Amino acid sequence: MSRHKISLRVNGQRYELEVEANRTLLQTIREDLEMTGTKCACERGDCGLCTVMVDGVPTKSCLVLAVEADGKEITTIEGLMKGEELNPVQRAFIEHGAVQCGFCTPAFIVAATALLKRNPKPSEEEVKEAIGGILCRCTGYRQIIDAILDASKSGK
Amino acid sequence: MVKYSYVGKDVPRLDAIEKVTGTALYTGDLRFPGMLHTKLLKSPYAHAKIKKIDTSEAEKLPGVRAVLTGEEAPYRFGIYMSDKTILAIDKVRHVGEPVVAVAADTEEIAEQAVELIKVEYEELPAVFDVRKAMEEGSPLVHENLSEYKHAPFVYPKPGKNIANHFKLRKGDVERGFREADVVIENEFYQPQVQNVQMETHTSIGQWLQNGQINVWTSAQSPFAVRHLLGVGLGVPLHRINVVVPYIGGGFGGKAGLHWEPLVVLLSKKAGGRPVKLVMTREEQFYTTAVRQGFYGRIKTGVKRDGKITAMEILYLWDAGAYADYGVNITRAAGYSCTGPYEIPNIKCDSITVYTNHPYGTAYRGFGHPEFHFATERQMDLVAREIGMDPVEFRLKNAAVPGRITATGEKLREDAGRVDECIKAVAEAIGWGKKEPKQVGGKLRGRGIAALWKAPAMPSFTSSSAILKLNEDGSVTLSISSTEMGQGTPTALAQIVAEELQMPIEKIKVVTKRETDFGPYSWQTVASRGLFMEGNATLDAAKNLKEQVKATAAELLGVPKEKLVVAEEKVFVPGQPDKSLPLASLATAGIFPDGRGIGGPVLGYGMYTAEGLTNLDPETGQGLPALMWTFGAQGAEVEVDPETGDVRVLKMASAFDIGKTINPTIVKGQIYGGIVQGIGSAFMEEFIFDQKGKLLNSNLTDYKICRAQDIPDEFVFIPIENPQLNAPHGARGVGEHPRISIEPAIANAIYDAVGVDLFEIPMSREKVWLGLKRKGERK
Structure with a gap:
């Protein structure tokens, strides 16, 4: 090799x-x-x-x-942290209970952060599309979707 | 009404920041100096004699440090049925069973070495169907069943493929059927599926030359790993230390013992170097354990007024090649066999059957999602036959407090209320409301299914907790219940905060579990954690308060009984001069003249399951349940008659959880369980070829739900009838949201399009074929 x-x-x-x-x-x-x-x-x-x-x-x-x-x-x-500050997606994941075992959490947060940079006000369908290729077995996704939508509303 | 400060509040998860920043460590993230990597040679046959193994070429490959075969590891392991060695000996019993393991400097070298191993097999006739496996003359999966050690409540049938036959007999079932106006019999089926934890099984083992064994592992239950490893290998327990970091999902599949003995034995052979094994996703599907397949036959006798008079039940469990956990799932499903109803006359046989499929283990719900599909479909089918509303029919037979369960238990007054759950869910999905069935060419329907489950565990299991008062007045809680996503440690911190009236920020729950330091806990399974660890934690907090008060009473010169602990102080209410900060007592109290009193404060607490008994071997009568968590699920679906596609518009769930400790964490359990159930309802299924090889051993061909597959709407209704011996009245609800999803959806599909489904998964194809057959009948 x-x-x-x-x-x-x-x-x-x-x-x-x-x-x-x-x-x-x-x-x-x-x-x-x-x-x-x-x-x-x-x-x-x-x-x-x-x-x-x-x-x-x-x-x-x-x-x-x-x-x-x-x-x-x-x-x-x-x-993704800005100094000692969590980014808005990270904060929203905690607030919405979008974290359980945490094994998939980094992938969702990276994908969501990228989504909000590209599309700061995504619709629910656009959020589902953006994270549709990442699997989670714990949460049922609802809290993840809600967290991303909420982070987009914080507008940062 | 108790006024709570911390219990019932949305305290953020203690582990959240670590997990959103990627700093939370899982077993696979750990590395140690000199660590080796493992690859497995696996059986290509479902059933074959191993005639010869030649590892000589593999051993010569540079970088290979240990090659291990089954003959070198003649140890049987198991918690309920010790039927499994860690590598196959003499014969293989399923495709994917490990035969030889290699530890090498890198994964690549280990993989190359595996390819150099030659194994000669002689293929044997295999058996894949539980009913065929029970016939006379079927190939035997285990010839030496009579020699295996097993728990006393397991009844194997040597000479047959039966690892356990659980019997339940209540009343007189023949008389019950004679009294019935209508008798209805149906058959139901669920395939084998996989837990699909996102983290595959991962273990690191080290057997040092001084005899010390160290294990780091993605296991749900560190003390069970230590015990089973020690017993299996014949090593004293104080020589084994088991460490469990964060776990990337368990769902039962990481309960008990899995690959820990393998890495430990490889390490011994490699001179004590640490050895790591990370199961590939493919191995997770067919080398490690899966959920058992299920076949159920139910005969129900009922009066025209809706009272059920008798049930005759047969549950056959496709345990696959090994049945260590399967035997207990069979038992748990057997004693809960009726679902949450009072049935006067019952005959139930619940049987664990060996086949040459991958082997079964626990998966969220422990048999209950499988058999509730049968019982809750049957409830609808029976109600239809006698022309009664399915909700009314369920309420008429509901196991409410004071009624008698299948095992003869009279439900306690504080047992929780399935009737309230059923009514709440019916209301939430608009049961009985006249709404248009047809919406834009698609047909809508509603379905309901009830459920119950108690922790399936030996009658005497226990938990303990240690609460340490730190020098600054903060506290550290040690428990051995693991964190695999369910959030129990956060709830326990809330229980400590409440008991000590101390800010939650002052409470730490240790993140790593380690048997050398941690207090004993049986297992992190069965939705028992909050109840049992919760009671042990409460006990520890009370014990800590007693210790603090005893020292403070001497220092302040007041009777101990007058003292109160709150706000990080111990004091006499209304007497500001009779107060001491907890910090001043943490290492020892000090009299004004300098003399010390008391000492480091370490609260100890424990809880042992109360009042449970063995079950009679012939009748199954006795008391198996620490608590029943009752619930109901309601589904609203939309069926596309052209394609058979089913969309879940709404799932409504109600559980009598006694008391909510943390609403967000509870909601997480509910939604997550529902979506797992939807995966099983529509898409999850092991598909084998005729030789027993799994054809969909990856996440391309075995789909689980994605974000696009969830219901449009979730409704959760907590019901809170506290159980008096539970911490703040709270019952477990980890597994329950996963139960009765499939039958609620199946009942809704019937309501929508008049198609009855008896098999899981309810794929588009099955729904479409049902519609087609229905059309042909007309």
């Missing part, structure tokens, strides 16, 4: 890495960069728990090779 030098900007920090050609972005984030907030739960793009932003676009990081992300700007759950 060939090794490749890549450069990533992750949560505003620059990383120079050498990775195997078959290494996924998810493996790089979790294992090489040791940012474990992003979860792995199927490794084939079904569950969406590995969602991160690649140049602002929510992306399933298990379906992207690390070499493909060379030169890209990556945002993970670890990069």
